[in-house]
Amino acid sequence: MKGRRLIQRYGTFLLAFCLTACQVKRPKVVLPDAKMENVLYDYHIAKAMGEEVPYNESYKRVLYVESVFKKHGITQADFDTTMAWYARNPEVLAKVYEKVNQRLKVERDGINHLIALRDNKPDESLPGDSIDVWIWQHIYRLTGMPLNNRITFKLPSDTNFHDRDILHWSVRFRFNSGTPDSIHAPLMAMQIQYEKNDTVIGACKRVSSAGIETIGLNADTLGKIKEVRGFIYYPMQPSLRSLVVDSISLMRYHATDSLAVAPKDTLGRADDSLPKQEKAKQPIEQKPMEIKEVVTPVAPGREGARPRPRLEKLDKISSQPLQKR
Template sequence: MKRKKRIQWYSVILLAFGLTACQVKRPDTVIPDAKMENVLYDFHIAKAMGEEVPYSDSYKRVLYIESVYRKHGITQADFDTSMVWYARHPDALTKVYEKVNQRLKAERDGINHLIALRDNKPKESLPGDSIDVWIGRHIYHLTGTPLDNKLAFTLPSDTNFKDRDTLRWTVRFRFLSGTPDSLHAPLMAMQILYAKDTLNEMLKVKRSGTETISLFADTLGEIKEIRGFIYYPAQKSAQSILADRISLMRYHATDTLFNVDKESLKIDDKEIKKDMVPGKPVELKKQDEKKDSIRRPEMRPRPRLRQTTEK
């Protein structure tokens, strides 16, 4: 009986050693899975951006890739060594790339949605006098690096936009590691394209808090498109900001514009000259006298009071 139990224990120990031997031993120089996922995500975005750069600016492709290394605190040698190890262990690489592809697909779907809104306009904003028409995320983390220094949007108008709408873009900024100087302060800007002209406004964000840009026009006609961006210049030291609580409110005008006929305000010179005689003042017509007496009650004759005697 004891021999049988001893054999069972030996079997358990051998199985444990076997499982331990099957586990992949990762060197300390290899980037962990979670960090490698973030690195590869930014790496592929940087490569895609580099492919759009013209040949005369091809040096920027290298800068895009280097900005990824700086962002994650690694070197090109660290990245290359890790990729060699992952290539030798395809199971680990597959798991990492599955998550990277999911994130890239979600990003691509969001971009395609914005393009569809701009070109085909498959969706319309909600009707109403005061509606939030913001279509992007409501929180962004900006670090000032080339891949992570800008938030931009383009919003086409639809049938629920009116000619005299007010657009108010509101963002709350939170500086996470000190306030930048005025030269490196984030820029917030919005532009509205009308049928007749364009309105712009830009401001610098110098401290944490909520900033708002409002644009409105009475006589520029139909709204064609709304654009905006937040640009965070490169910083001397590592500083990051959060932009959250983002909204883009659209307000319909509640008053009415009266179009005055300018021709009706013009005075006929012939009518004036006809009543004018040299050396004689122009007399008011009877109808004008009547109106004047109504407007000036002090010029009316006062009624006389009757005196009565008591008997």
């Protein structure tokens, strides 16, 4: 009994020692996981807000980040020191960021839902073929000024997007005063990003005259669509006052055909499917040699002599003996 109790005590001691040794030592200046999660959540929101401010107001980006540090009672040095420690312990950082990403996703979904309610539009596109998935306004007026010289859109895919979908973006351009030159012509571009290696395909065109312009994109082998994005850029031209774009649509068509797979070339031979060893065992087919008679002309003065036939071998060698005449 004493020996068993002694073993149990040593086992408990060893277990406690292993658990203590496996724990990562964290300096006191490093923020705990729960607080670091809250800081990173607010930090990334502040960085996203800073990306949306105009260039002449870039100072606000610094103010947004400083407001996060002030909210949580830390300094820039505390944040940098903590991030350096987490970088040396990626397994701990991965767990913190997993929770941060979940919170950001919930926040994004809530914002998208509020936008859909405001615009009286569904959260996702309608199912079916030949659907207009454009969810923004259908008419814009661009003046070419720095704050009014472009239209951008970004449309994430949903469950109603299928592999090999075809997307056609159509826009009607109307110039209020003449047509632009080649330098100041509007630029229209669209891209599709796929989940497979984040592959991107795209197309763009210069609009040199009024009318409807369309960009069509699709891919047969890239799989699921991740995001569709595009823009219209209108550079300023003093001689033209404004550009109106309307009748905007982004049509999505499901592919109804199947991909054709080219058959292997068999060259019309029935034995191509046999392994090389089996082909070696197959007997070689031998065809009899064709024989034809060639009559030699009779020399003058020997008209009574019987012409002697001469054998001539054609094409292929025969393994069978010749028949004597």
